[in-house]
Amino acid sequence: MHSRYLVTSTLLISLSLMAANVRAGAEIVVVNFDPPGLGFNDPTPVAPVGGNAGTTLGEQRLNVFGRAAEIWGATIESPVPIIVGALFSPLDCAETTGVLGAAGPTSVFADFPGAPLANTWHVSALADSLVGEDLAPGEIDLIAFFNGDIGVNPGCLTGLDWYNGFDHENNPDSELDLLAVVSHEIAHGLGFLELTDSDTGEFFLGLPDAYLANIFDTSLGRFWTELSDAERLVSQVNTGNLVWGGDSVTLAAPSTLGARPSAQFSGRATLRGSIEVAEASFGPALSSARPIVGRIALADDGVAPSSDGCEPFDLRPNQKIALIDRGGCAFTQKTLNAQAAGARGVIIVNNLPQGRPPLGGAAAGIEIPTVGVTLEEGNAMKADLARFKGALVTRLRLDRSFSSGVDANSGLVRLFAPDPVQPGSSTSHFDTSASPNLLMEPSINDDLAPSISLDLSPALLEDTGWQLAQ
């Protein structure tokens, strides 16, 4: 069974590639679909950068793609060359937010000889690798788009440009690491994505795929293949409780992921022990050796709602960790107000019933850490503050007893499942709570180093049926 989608026949190409000899890895062939003068063919002269010797913009971009193809080719095993179509074209973009890239397989196959799961879609490159022959000769296996407006159109991610070096550590903050983005998109095309319709919960053309066969809902205690369409619609926004059930990722997680950001409470508090918190993208990170310890104080800024910390406030003496409700102003504003009041740390309480607040943003001068907790946990702290007359102490730290990004009860790595759903992004990425940041989180973080490590991505692809190179 064969189904083609995403790519129209205008992208069909004719190729005369020989099957590779038996060797470790896979050959990944890049096919440049850009028109003359644009994208991968941009003739603008540039200086070599970070190990990339290209002398035109187009050549450098192709070199980055070639480097990513080499990295993935040395990681996965296939006797059949994997053909990747690629182009730079304008994608959704505004001044402060934009799509960097998009990619997917061009066709999927089920019930081919040797298929590891019956009645299940496998992406083209994976199916080829398992059968040992090209199931769609002359067609590309995956296609990847990159945002050609970045660095060209001033209204698109203003002030940012692509970085074409291979040395992420020298990548300036104002530049986006193209190697990381290409490596990320190739992973999607190799099957790091699920194909369910996020509006209806229906399987793609009636069958599950090899990725979603591994999605597990810890609230329901069932895999996605065992859910009804209606249950999948609920499950796709079950923030924090949607996890990857495959063994390879689960085994690799403890050595890949760091300690979990936590708030620790004494025995008499409602939240006794260690609870998980979300870390902010701004301010200093938590550490395991030096916890931030202090009494919690609910912010009272005198302007309703008084606990949102959007106006300056004072902390009572000896109360050093500000508890602030989400909403009304930027997270960074709340932290700056708490810092001015003498706080050592900030806890922001979600104002939505599900999950922890996404503490994004940036501001100069922030010197104290900020963490986020669920609405339920925030309410428990407020109740304890009332019960104990303000004497509620917490320790904010990295807790080595737990891995970040992992559901503590099941030991399984979380998938990105925001509410509301983000079609194309939800469920087909690891959750943002993973730290260090993973290549396959929904946003590209500037600390990624795909030339050094693809972190958990190969393990995930192995769980979908790929053989990894030795």
Ligand SMILES: [Ca+2]
């Ligand atoms: Ca193929």
Ligand SMILES: [Ca+2]
């Ligand atoms: Ca207020």
Ligand SMILES: [Ca+2]
């Ligand atoms: Ca992360």
Ligand SMILES: [Zn+2]
């Ligand atoms: Zn992605």
